Amino acid sequence: MADSMIKLEELTKVYEGTEEPAVADLSMDVPEGEIVVLVGPSGCGKTTTMKMINRVIEPTSGRIFLEGEDVTSTNPDLLRRRIGYVIQQIGLFPHMSIRDNVATVPRLLDWDEHKIDDRVDELLELVGMDPGRFRGRYPRELSGGQRQRIGVIRALAADPPVMLMDEPFGAIDPITRERLQNEFLRLQADIKKTIVFVTHDIDEAIKMGDRIAILQDQSIIAQFDTPEEILTNPASQFVSDFVGSGAALKRMNLTRVGEVTLKDWPTARSDEKRDTLRNRLDDAEQDQLLLLDDDGRPRRWLHAQDLRTDDELTSVGEEVHGVISANSTIADALDQMLRSHYGTAVVVDDDDRYTGAVDMAVVLAAAEAMGQSAGADAQHRLADADVETTDEEQVSG
Amino acid sequence: MSASATDTAGRSSGGIWIRPALIAAIVIAVFVWINAVELDSIEQRLLATDAIVSAVVRHIQLVVISTVTVVALAVPAGIALTRRNLLSRALGPPILAIANAGQAVPSLGILVLIAVLFRALGFWPTIFALVLYAFLPILRNTIVGIEQVDESVIESAVGMGMTKRGVLRKIELPLAVPVVLAGIRTALVINVGTATVATLVNSGGLGDIVYGGIVQSRSTVLWAGALLVAALALAIDFLGGLAEDKLRPKGI
Numbered sequence A: 001m002a003d004s005m006i007k008l009e010e011l012t013k014v015y016e017g018t019e020e021p022a023v024a025d026l027s028m029d030v031p032e033g034e035i036v037v038l039v040g041p042s043g044c045g046k047t048t049t050m051k052m053i054n055r056v057i058e059p060t061s062g063r064i065f066l067e068g069e070d071v072t073s074t075n076p077d078l079l080r081r082r083i084g085y086v087i088q089q090i091g092l093f094p095h096m097s098i099r100d101n102v103a104t105v106p107r108l109l110d111w112d113e114h115k116i117d118d119r120v121d122e123l124l125e126l127v128g129m130d131p132g133r134f135r136g137r138y139p140r141e142l143s144g145g146q147r148q149r150i151g152v153i154r155a156l157a158a159d160p161p162v163m164l165m166d167e168p169f170g171a172i173d174p175i176t177r178e179r180l181q182n183e184f185l186r187l188q189a190d191i192k193k194t195i196v197f198v199t200h201d202i203d204e205a206i207k208m209g210d211r212i213a214i215l216q217d218q219s220i221i222a223q224f225d226t227p228e229e230i231l232t233n234p235a236s237q238f239v240s241d242f243v244g245s246g247a248a249l250k251r252m253n254l255t256r257v258g259e260v261t262l263k264d265w266p267t268a269r270s271d272e273k274r275d276t277l278r279n280r281l282d283d284a285e286q287d288q289l290l291l292l293d294d295d296g297r298p299r300r301w302l303h304a305q306d307l308r309t310d311d312e313l314t315s316v317g318e319e320v321h322g323v324i325s326a327n328s329t330i331a332d333a334l335d336q337m338l339r340s341h342y343g344t345a346v347v348v349d350d351d352d353r354y355t356g357a358v359d360m361a362v363v364l365a366a367a368e369a370m371g372q373s374a375g376a377d378a379q380h381r382l383a384d385a386d387v388e389t390t391d392e393e394q395v396s397g
Numbered sequence B: 001m002s003a004s005a006t007d008t009a010g011r012s013s014g015g016i017w018i019r020p021a022l023i024a025a026i027v028i029a030v031f032v033w034i035n036a037v038e039l040d041s042i043e044q045r046l047l048a049t050d051a052i053v054s055a056v057v058r059h060i061q062l063v064v065i066s067t068v069t070v071v072a073l074a075v076p077a078g079i080a081l082t083r084r085n086l087l088s089r090a091l092g093p094p095i096l097a098i099a100n101a102g103q104a105v106p107s108l109g110i111l112v113l114i115a116v117l118f119r120a121l122g123f124w125p126t127i128f129a130l131v132l133y134a135f136l137p138i139l140r141n142t143i144v145g146i147e148q149v150d151e152s153v154i155e156s157a158v159g160m161g162m163t164k165r166g167v168l169r170k171i172e173l174p175l176a177v178p179v180v181l182a183g184i185r186t187a188l189v190i191n192v193g194t195a196t197v198a199t200l201v202n203s204g205g206l207g208d209i210v211y212g213g214i215v216q217s218r219s220t221v222l223w224a225g226a227l228l229v230a231a232l233a234l235a236i237d238f239l240g241g242l243a244e245d246k247l248r249p250k251g252i
């Protein structure tokens, strides 16, 4: 990791009046443009670690580098203006309008007011909030989800290269949380910030992280890896316990349909002869043909008996409901398979043209390719049946 | 006359004119009444219009000067005591204890104590006593006002790189304003009452009329004086309420 944006060197924090360090000897590199998620049981030191990066908590010892510069003892106020900061409680200023809230850091950096106005509007639009409607409002006049968005764009206002986010989506309902997560990932694809993201929810970590640091007590790194690696090759018992029993299923969320070898399904065109189609179906291992329209879009499932009638092909058989794309995850594909009658999910490209199909064989092959089989996972867990209780504590952290 | 006047002083949405009308009615009634009844010479002297006017002016001087002084002292003291440093940790408890004790002593007691201590009577010792007496409500409300500011609001301000002074000026103080103003309003009303007692140390004001009435057993005078004190307290509380509404930051 040559170009690490944040580099932590043997960071230690011993809180006043305590013996044991809350964070002990933590070293870590955060590569530029990535989301690194710190995840671990409650009290393991995630928040302490994160807050030492912008020195809201001053480390007892160790060094912090930002963009290669040692910032361990520079002016903390100036340092913080280079780092976006989002906390779970958001902490919007209740006596300031949304505009003034978002303008906080630009003002500290002496931007001129015109530039600030433009920036505020741009950011509001970025998160789908109409500037004309929301600019002049006060925080109490917003919904929880809207406040959370303002918290995020306030942190982005001066375009800092680095963002720190402590459970930013922790205090909102699951549906809004999911929406905000997706929105943020879309945003991140454009802005490519270097982000340290704290959560105690392993599912959120897997979803948001380019890299995940699983922390044990005192922020000792149990594993620092991509989500794929953590799910397929947990480095220790602690990691696999923390990841929990759904590891095999969680992996389904990591592999995209575009990454696996699709099944070729026998297709049909409405202008083809019945005989040709009947022969094709006889030769195929499948029990249906997939009827495509002139543009190659999947339309209907045709069975042998459908081919025996003289009716228009477009009016017999069954309509194809729901398709998936190369960007869908294997989990999405499974979901679609379970809902379709034939245990099959049809894959289409950006123009809705048929490209292949996913069936159980494809899913199993994908699972196998993901490495460690579910069976080994289960054995792993059986060997340590007594970890169940601690496991729960950790995950609920 | 007590601080409870401020408790009932919530914002009444409609009828903002009710209070001034009531106050005007009291004042007019007093003047109509003392002009209508037959007054003896003592009463005439005590209730002469220029005597009343100068008593009111003196009373307002006492209240305003003491309140301005106490605000200038107690608000900075309150701010200082909320800074998380060694000094405030060391000085906080004793200062609060003294301020508490001061308020527990009856107002007359403080006045006498000061008169005895300084061997002086009149305007400035009274101001001194009023300042002492109103110190606690303002100090306490300043501290409470700053400490009730949501921790996460402060943390996000610090985390975005505001300086300590910036956090105080832009975040803590504006958010503490409503509570501090409520304390100042309480102090004003307390001072209107205490300033009445201050006539006993020769400081003038409406107390002259009230106690003149008592000493000379002239109930007309006593009543007129008491009603004017009440009207003044109501008026000051009313103005305080207006100021609170005006100065409260938007959004909270």
Ligand SMILES: Nc1ncnc2c1ncn2[C@@H]1O[C@H](COP(=O)(O)OP(=O)(O)OP(=O)(O)O)[C@@H](O)[C@H]1O
Pocket: A015, A016, A018, A022, A040, A041, A042, A043, A044, A045, A046, A047, A048, A049, A200, A397
């Ligand atoms: N100000 C403090 N003074 C003393 N100890 C503290 C302080 N803040 C945190 N700690 C302790 O340091 C340890 C790490 O706390 P930290 O808040 O970093 O944990 P966390 O991983 O963020 O936990 P959570 O998931 O519950 O937010 C805990 O044992 C906590 O009790």
Ligand SMILES: [Mg+2]
Pocket: A046, A047, A048
């Ligand atoms: Mg935490």
